[in-house]
Amino acid sequence: MKNALGREIPKTIGSRSVEPYAGAFAKKRSGLKAPQPQKSCVPGENKVLPSLEAAIEAAGLKSGMTISFHHSFREGDRVINQVVDACARMGLKDLRLLPTALFGTHAKLVDHIKAGVVSRIEGSMNGPVGAYISQGGKLREPATLRSHGGRWRAIESGDVEIDVAFIAASQADAYGNANGINGRTPCGPITFCIVDAQHAKKTVVVTNDLAPYPAYPLEIQQGWVDYVVVVDEVGDPAQIASGTLEMTKSPARLRIARLAADAVVASPYFREGLSFQGGAGGVSLAATMYLAEAMEKAKIVGGFVMGGGTRVMVEMLHKGLVRTILDGQAFDPIAVASLGKDPAHVIMNPGLYANYDSRGCATYMLDAAFLGATEVDLDFNVNVNTHSDGQLLHGIGGHQDVAAGAKMTVITAPSIRGRLPVILDRVTTVTTPGEVVDVIVTERGLAVNPKRGDLKECLLAAGLPVRDLAEIKAEADGLVRPLGKPVFGDEVIAAIEWRDGTVIDVVRKVEGWQ
């Protein structure tokens, strides 16, 4: 069957039946959330266990069950590997992993997949695990990729059930209160897995720094936690930045950043109280900086800035350019340090900022957002999941949630990367539909979604190089001969969920080349 974007979607994917994507805000739900486990507790109970093995045993984890993790340590995470290694040593098989994201540091999971310890993954796969699956590595069921808000929604609604949640914390007390802000190796908020802790049948906090009661801030609370395990290492905070701290020096990328910021400045949203999402990565950082400069010059104070927290945002807060930072995950050590100190640097969670089935998302309060793309197409659809060779290499992150919410979603992407054109007739995979994308900025100019004639007028009036996306595409295509094209078979290796739980696209296995 075809979904609303014309993408061919199977009726069932693995053991799940599929509801096709029908539009960014088509789905309406009401009713009750999935029940949360309940257990009474008496004074004096001890939650501290001597080892991960002991916790796995106590939690009753068996083969075929589901375990979940957060990714706040990013490339520096040490907990996922330790836990899965322990499961393997204990002879567990056929586990389903529900991480918020996987990174290069989790490459050894490939061995666990081969050995049958892990047989299913639902979560973003950045790097080697995604590459392995794309290249024919077998999972028992196709992977499911969800946005930050989508994952929260799926757990809360019972679409996916967690048996044991393992929560890495840079600090925790013996009663289970845990955070990522304090301790010897802080990584920033660990709030992504609040929903895991609330809904998992058992919740295990894993820390390297056991603090006196109460450990705070109370990101993860004692009432949700069954066991606490102290290990030598939970993660290396030096690696949370992984390439996101660097300001780009590339003239083309700086030009993209400049145009993106100029577009927001030219928009009606550039006024007192402006709120925006500034991500990590060279272009987003530079665009945020340019926007901050423009705000300073125009004497505008922003309402809030949202995102993975960065040094640039913290500087804006200190300069009085913005009243509040809403921070769901820290992208550099300066953001981590600020979180503990500054009350206007507010910790948030995906339930608050992105949950489709809730009574409000912080992203819906955004004026503008800068987001990246692996590919875009002439319908303004965006792909951040697969490469043009069909390989599944990246997660969705908050892309869908932010794009859907912001009044002005600005996609920044070069028109060509090396020999690889970025603007296509049809993206390899749709992550975010063109319906919620307003402007695409390339080094060759900006293209405005035809739906936004009002915005186009503003950008033209400001003298910005507004162009037809097809014209920019033709210019970039003219620089290189046509690429080889992957031929996809029928086999689905991953489902891409829209944030409401419908399927917006699937990733199929590459069977050949033309």
Place this chain on the structure above:
Amino acid sequence: MADEIVVGSDAKGDCRISAAPAKVTAVEVTTGDPHLFERGIREVVDETLAKLGRVRADVAVADQGALDYVLAARVEAAVRLMSPGTGAQAPKAIVPETRRRPSEQDAPRRSRLYAPGNSPRILVGIELHGADCVLVDLEDSVPPAEKAAARVLVKHLLTAIDFPNEVWVRINPLSLGGADDVREVLLARPHGVALPKAESKDDILALAKELADAERAVGAPRGSTWIMPILETGKGVLHAEEIASADPRVVAVAFGAEDYTRDVGARRTPEALLFARSMIVAAAKAAGVQASDTVYANVDDETGLAAEAKLARDLGFDGKGAIHPAQVPALHAAFTPSEKEMEEARKIVAAAEEAEARGIGAIAIGGKMIDRPVLERAKRAIKLAERLGSRRASPVDGCDGREARR
């Protein structure tokens, strides 16, 4: 292979081509993703070899994301540098089809953006930053061993890219390969050629002759390539007047402070450069051409750049060099007439028209007499503004209070 020639590099956006004479031509390609890129790369290599005639060579391509024109340039350079097999002749240069937007003698040249002629990483997209002149360099930024390959790369760049404004090439001094530079790059019809270390009228005339020969060879109209002498020695500065007026091809005279300070033993302070700057401005204006100030070397110092651009503007320069695209907006801000200046200029021109209509010789505004040169300057400002206006819509404010999407 003893006779192997290697051209290009392993830098991003470039490729490394190894070529050696062979009995049968064979092409080997390595690239990041062969499924996606190999076929296209082979097409470009094969077509380039075909254009070079009956070349027989072993060609190995190590691609780092090179665009088609970079690949073609690297292959052409490698094969032409390769010693021809016994009895064979070295292949001749590829003559590309090039379309160039016309330019005018006094086109706006507020910025001349330098880019090293042998660095695809920097050249790719150099046309996108709005510079009035892109000045692709074959001189100081290209090491001697890379000059031959750089010429070919610049030719292909100029052929492949439709520069929205002017594109110039800074050649080497004629005695140091400049004549070869001219012959190669003229095949792709740059708007002009910048001559470094110009010191005399004869330097300009010699270049004009090379240009005329090259223009004839490619069938271009005689005199269609501008010259921008760069004065960067004591002698050059002292001869500014004869250089600026040496030939109708000269449309602008540029100052090169780095070499100048070295040549005369000065430190780079505004005072130390004042004489040379003023000399160049006076000579250029006497000859009826533009003056372009030296580059500002510190890319990270925006305040310093703005101050120096303002100084140059105050001294009478029409533009200034840039070593990074990020410097271009500051130069345009400094050398574009302000709204106040424009208002003044329009008043002066209106007063002159009125005076003429009424048959009055003297022009006056509010009892203040307007001199002829002031009128000329006002006319120039209006013309510049008109040209810039036709290039792109002028920025205006507005768009407040419009309805949001949702």
